[in-house]
Amino acid sequence: MNAEKIPDIIIGRLPIYLRALQRLADQGIQNTSSQELGEIIGISAAQIRKDISQFGEFGKQGTGYSIPFLIERLREILKLNRVWDVIIVGMGDMGHALARYNGFVNRGFQVTMLFDNDPGKVGQVVNNIEIYSTTALVEKVRQNRIKVAMLTVPASAAQEVADQLVKAGVKAILNYAPIHLNVPADVRVQHIDPATHLQRMTYYL
């Protein structure tokens, strides 16, 4: 296995496999096949086998995959066999929703700090987490060696905040602002923009 050479498009499918496998495990199911998994998530069995085989031999012909084993290996590959501290910058509606979101539990992430530039919000507590001033952002991120951030500030502020996050050592940004961020090559950015997701579907209507 040469981790550096695996295309990002394959890496992007691994969390989807993991989510489906965890759901099967929650139902008490111990084994699955690429066919079954493919039907659940709408990806071809051949694609799933090919993707997973990039990381070694996990399945047995005839018996398929052991779900607990494959989950463990996927968590290891995706570096989820630990909990990553995550910060949220921008405590508007979306920041609040994410601070209270319970979908990160057991998936490798824990929101530990919140930031906003509005003095009226600083000091408030959301889901037992305090909102700090963005003036303290770089210092607190460095102190706590935060590597992962969710960015829920307005588009007009997003690049400036992203620059601060990068300066402070953040290497993964989930960007909710509908603009492209310019970051160094060693920083990953993923976008969540509901309008682009909707636009991708209206084509077919």
Next chain:
Amino acid sequence: MNAEKIPDIIIGRLPIYLRALQRLADQGIQNTSSQELGEIIGISAAQIRKDISQFGEFGKQGTGYSIPFLIERLREILKLNRVWDVIIVGMGDMGHALARYNGFVNRGFQVTMLFDNDPGKVGQVVNNIEIYSTTALVEKVRQNRIKVAMLTVPASAAQEVADQLVKAGVKAILNYAPIHLNVPADVRVQHIDPATHLQRMTYYL
């Protein structure tokens, strides 16, 4: 142009191009090139040219693309030269955040109805939009010929609500619940699941 044959992966990039073009237009810029666009969004110029050429000849060698013209064509291709009514089902934190979200303006969508199964929420108004009971979902969706829905209910309820949406005629679902939905082939589903986006980045940390 044979719309049916264009791979979904290309369709998925068009809203990204459109977003970047609209941002350039907002800055008063009239022309761009695949090189410039590629630098803004981190996709190769060759890929952009290839994607756009699927739909006809838009660029001129040497002068590049006319931004207003390309925006108009992309909006036409993606069926965004109209405003789609969108409903939100599930008025928890995420439903509230989406109901108040201002990122749909001028991007082809307008949230027109909200639904929740909690009698305590029914009748409330969020961003001037009334929350209806999910018992009225099928009727109201049919009456108003709604085709697009955002699903922000808990994972345990998502499939059941999706079934109702499909029954009522919805053809595009933006699913915030972290489960795969089973829908007929003529219904499109897109997922927004912040944990999978984060997991795709931790691989590189």
